[in-house]
Amino acid sequence: MAGVGFRRWAQALSRGKGSGLSALLPGCRAASGGSKTDLPSSYPLTPEAKAAAAKKYNMRVEDYKPHTDQGEGYGDYPKLPDTSQQERDPWYQWDHPDLRRNWGEPMHWDFDMYIRNRVDTSPSTLSWSSMCKQLFGFLGFMLFMFYLGEKYPSYQPVAPKQYPYNNLYLENGGDPEKQPEEVVNYKI
């Protein structure tokens, strides 16, 4: 059996037009998996190309909007709304519940950023301006007050420590025979 196959292969080789290594490889590909036309390609210029691209990405022609062609490398990949997966309905039966996505659904360019563990675009309780005002207002106020405290310090009045017995004359090594000078640390 193997011998027959080898003979056939040698015959095909001798008849084939290719040269080099490509002559040894079979001239056909497996039919499984997507084809070259299924993969993203360059920016669609004609309406037919747009319709074909929309069909390729499983979108309606009206919904399909490619990124504007500014040379940033997007090609014909669709521009989907910039919302995180956290904003999607938690109660719908998604095919992949953790990602809140269905099989075959076109993925956002920044999908790995918008998963539920990462960036979240859900609406916040306060407006952005209100949050900014509160945070920077508080920080600014605290910084200003600390600056004032550094410039105009305010503390209990202090003076150098006063010692009895003529500033501890004997303890500081003064001569016991000599009479120390009188030190008066008070004022009446």
Added chain:
Amino acid sequence: MADYKEAPLASRPKTLDPNEYFNLSLEYRRAEEERSAIRSNLKLQYQTQLNNPHRKALIEDPALNRWMYARSHTYPHFKTTFKTSLTGLLFGVVPVVVLYYLFKTDRDKKEVDIKAGKYDRRFSLTS
């Protein structure tokens, strides 16, 4: 509509949006039906493969393949424009140059101080 109050950190779900049920235009209905048809077709394909008892391999998602391919093959669609050149400069050239100058001047200053014997090593644990 039932008494649904907007939750502070969640957008209103599509199924509770009154505009989905009242005052619908024909175009909107048609658009939603088309989208639903595409969605149902994809669901059917997925469920068929999922429930196939003879399936041993994992289910390949062509949308995922397209996403991965698009993200890794941006070079063929790259064009040198003002915007892309500016981006390249700002993110690729400027940080390197600026950091080089910052570190170099700081290190040179430190070297001069050490040579002059004025470098403050009060809290250094390594000397």
